[in-house]
Amino acid sequence: MGNENKIINGWLMLHIALCLIFIFAPIAGSFVFSLNSDRFPSLPLGEFSLEWYRAIWEDPLVWSGFANTVIVGLTVAVIATILGFGGAYTDFRYNFFGKSFYLALALLPPTIPVVIMGLAMLAFLSRINLSGSTISVVIAHGVMCSPFAMAIIRLRLSQMDPDLEAAAWNLGGNEWATLRHVIIPFTKPAIFAALFITMAVSFDEFAVAWFVSGLNETLPVKILGFLQGQVSPRINAIGSLAFLSSMTLIVLAQLLLRNPDQGSK
């Protein structure tokens, strides 16, 4: 742009750095204090210690919460990805009366505050005797996660050459065969990315799960319980492990989306 100013640019870079520090300080703090022997986290730090990890390792409540989280996450990922795939393909391929209503219904859930979703789900599911079960968490998370799956798969579909489908039909493939041999292979990386992302979203969602889960608490709901009780560095240990597993899922999804045409054969 011709007239760059070094001082202004320097200030702007410093501002980016400060924003990143502000965003990541809590995450980093949680890591550091999970490895600190002091019960009450404060400066200066105590000794390096893994005792909080040992404490959660030996806590059966954490294990049952973890098991619930994984069961819910896997189920939700599969359901949300199937629903999202159907929605994405419908949006890509068809025009019909009421399509904007269809899309609004499919994409709006993330904009509704979670306390309201939680209350609505609780009132409705308890009326049909489904609240307090793992199924109720799966239902609620299915609603909240399918928009993410749909967005990811829709993005991939928009990169597809529209002639590809037409060519398959000309070669005598019916719609089902085309879906199976052309569209699914083409969107496969996005399908896997959607599975990982929705699983990660479900792993972290606690508010709606807290409303509807009853006794079958997921791990984030358990953390909420710890938060209401006493100060415990166990939360930091759980949080750090949750962070690592979520990050693994995100990086896997990112790798799949970055190089989508490899492995689609």
Place this chain on the structure above:
Amino acid sequence: MKRPSLFSLVLSLPLLIWQLAFFLFPLLFLVAISFWTVKMFQMQPDLNFGNWQRILTRGVFWDAYLRTMILATSAAVLTSAIAFPASYAISFKLSDTAKRWMIFVLIIPFFTSYLVRVYSLQVFLTDAGIVNAALGYIGLGPFPMLNNTFGTLVGMITLCLPLVILLQTFSLNFVNRDLIEAAHNLRCGRLRTVLSVVVPSAKVGLVIAALFAFILSFGDFVSPLYLGGGNPPTLSIMITDITKSGQQWPRAAVVAIMMIGTLMTVAFAAITYAYKERGK
């Protein structure tokens, strides 16, 4: 008009049915139960305006309403103001590779537990916490930062900042670079270029980013509860309190409907404003 094929129905209907049954219907159900009555700890279908009357005539509700509005508006304004220089720098000053990395880095917080981050923030903000300890070295403080409005806002900004920076950056990426070149050629100063060329061009994105910050903060109950002390309550805390303390779900439903109504009004106003042509 063709009849829809079996194929198209198999693909489109599952999502439609799922969202109607488990998303739209529960929200409509919420409206219905706001007119129900509670007898012997059991909800009874009814057409009773008592819940509405009870909530809407309470000073406590309107105090919470006002408080929540002020908190969410402040969070949206502060987050937008803090985010803008960063988004501007990412969009205009970074190389494409650095931009991609920055976007990846900003997506990470979405997948870390907000609860754990808030818990960790408590450690930073207490009187003996990291921030006050650091301020102590230069002879300041300690400042009360926890269990007050400051703490709540810090939590809300932590929640919203990554999303707002991302949305602002995307909208700034669409600003026509030729316009800026032209402004420079016409000897428009840096600040004036930003204020009268960049900001108006990216207005829609900037307003929508602020709107998302408002929606997130308005519905958040974690920051007000664990960083703000929970007292006096916000609307979200009211809902969780009423829900968990018994069967008065109809009253909680009234609060929830008031919240949705407010959010829809604010969203409509913000989007109308964003797309409005500037008067000459």
